[in-house]
Amino acid sequence: MRKMWRNMLLSVSSLALAAGCSSAPTSSPQDQAKPVQAEATAPKQEEKVDLTFFYPVAVGGPLTKIVDDMAEQFNQEHPNIQVKPVYTGSYQDTTTKIQAAVQGKNPPDVAVMLSTELFTMLDMDAVLPLDDFIAKDGGSEYINDFYPGFMANSQTEGKTYSIPFQRSTIVLYYNKDAFREVGLDPEKPPQNWDELVEYSKKLKKDGRWGVEIPTSGFPYWMFQAFALQNGKNLMSEDGKKVYFETPENVEALQLWVDLAKKHQVMPEGVIEWATVPSDFLEGKTAMMYHTTGNLTNVKSNAKFDFGVAYLPAKQNFGSPTGGGNFYMFKGIDESKQEASWKFIRWMTEPERAAQWSIDTGYVATRKSAYETDKMKQYVTEFPAAAVARDQLEFAHAELSTHNNGKVSKAFNDALQSAVTGQSEPAAALKKAQEEADKVLAPFNK
């Protein structure tokens, strides 16, 4: 009888814990049970560490399987650490889940999240600086091996908070067969905005668009490329100011609007992020702006000869970097921190970064990854794989501010209202600027 009562109490309390009523992060049922077992069976240093690892997928291809396989291999090489990968949807879903988990005082141990969430995570006091781990394990030799363009969104006020992993830039994909068909040189993609318009007009025919630039999901990212090409990034380095309303940006947004409305070489209205690669593969658009993260997807599915190039320039070439970094979370105990660092370090090894880049199309984040044999060989066989890496020379930090969600929504809304013809580019950008200023005001006190 007493046993039954105890069991009932136990199950009720674990129910309550599962429902998220727990306020203490360390008192999950597993944690309570573990020390007892560990003391009984093994000395402390061999204690098994379980890690929860959240990761998103934002491009086509079997990425969940690749990530799961990598985690499996890590687990085999490190019998004391058990990484449990949890696929958490899109970047946005992942951020939401992590924020909810942090608020519920039950954060994952390690996660891949947009590099641009840095200020948000700092405002929430949710992530650990990694400087001590880096200093003990490779130091500047390790960290300086990453491309500076990728580190830009990882560091602030002299501290490093995340390690680049699935990183990208925007590149221009173009259909060489279509170029040949209309008498364009397939080895000469458009070099500047004027050529972009001119080539698109030539390439456009019934059932095929000249070019597609996605405007759903995160249109700010695509637009940022145009802003950079026209001279200046959209925000200050400390994430407290934005520069949406500038003559250069108005000019750039006018070009977007004109591509659809005036020149009619791009579909009108909002263009879906996910259908653009399908349109390209189906030959429904001759050129597309998209993340290099889709390179392997395009490579394995294109039934035509395609090329990859820098984005067309205005004053100069330019593209924002994008993609996800590894973060480690506050409120996890030291053994988990150590284990998480081991996992991050392992996942970013040059050989693995090279393989990841080959499997997905993401840019390998470290210079030494391009020195590996397999990467050298891959780039020789498939030179397009180096385009995004080379473009890094002209790449800058992705839009990232305090209160990033609100700021980027204000900007996305403005871009969409211009693209759908509801407001003039100048008016749309003015409104976005005003709204963002309001949102950022508390951080500029």
Place this chain on the structure above:
Amino acid sequence: MGKTNIYAWLLLLPSLIFLILFTFYPVLKTLVLSFYQADLGSPEPFFIGMENYQRMMEDDVFWKVLKNNLWFALGTVPTSMALALGMALFANKVLRGKGFVRTAFFYPTVVPMIAVANIWLFIYTPEYGAISQLLQWLGQGQINWLGDQTFVMWAMVIMVIWKEAGYFMIFYLAGLQNISEEMYESASMDGAKPWTVFRRVTFPLLMPTTLFVMVIAVTNSFKLVDHLVIMTKGGPDNASNLLLYYIFETAFSFWDQGMASALTIVMVVLLLLLAAFQFFGLDKKIHYN
């Protein structure tokens, strides 16, 4: 008596715990939080009185979303109810394949909203979508249903009518089967025409059902949100954004919990007012037999 009371409370306890945990406590907490500034910029929430509500009044997006929601309700509720009634009358009368007809009408209700959204995403997609291919076949131009501010709300309304009508039909069908045959017999003896029968007998006797369905339909039109997550994310430029999705965004994308709570309170009050009007205003005009 003491014993019976304790016994009764014990029986009620499980439901009571859940009701308190998941209804009363959150409602109270939301109300309290709506007077606080609780966002990313403030590590500890602090009291700001009505400021969240004031900011809301000045927020263009809020007004746009509210307006969208009213149009959405006006677009979906009467049409899906009329359609439901028509389908119920048909399914009640039809002699052959009764089961098939009812299943066909009812099946959209069984499909989860996420799946429905995916199906219609395919239907609306430019270039590949079903509508698009039909238009192409007819030699017509493309319409970017979900990417155009003028069409996106219509697209949502049509999809939701398709989804909801079958569900409401079930209530009407039950209502119809409660009307006694004698009514119709006496009506036919009086030589009443079908339209008169419907207007004088069937429809009035279905009024309790209609009221019930209407309350559900109106609340549903404010509660529906999953399709936006899949199909438009409220875009382009908030053209398809609805109140609940805006609350979700405010709470989980911007992490502004104070404002999200204030928005929630507004929504709850709005729904209460609507339901109260329906019950106390319309109830008087209804005959219950």
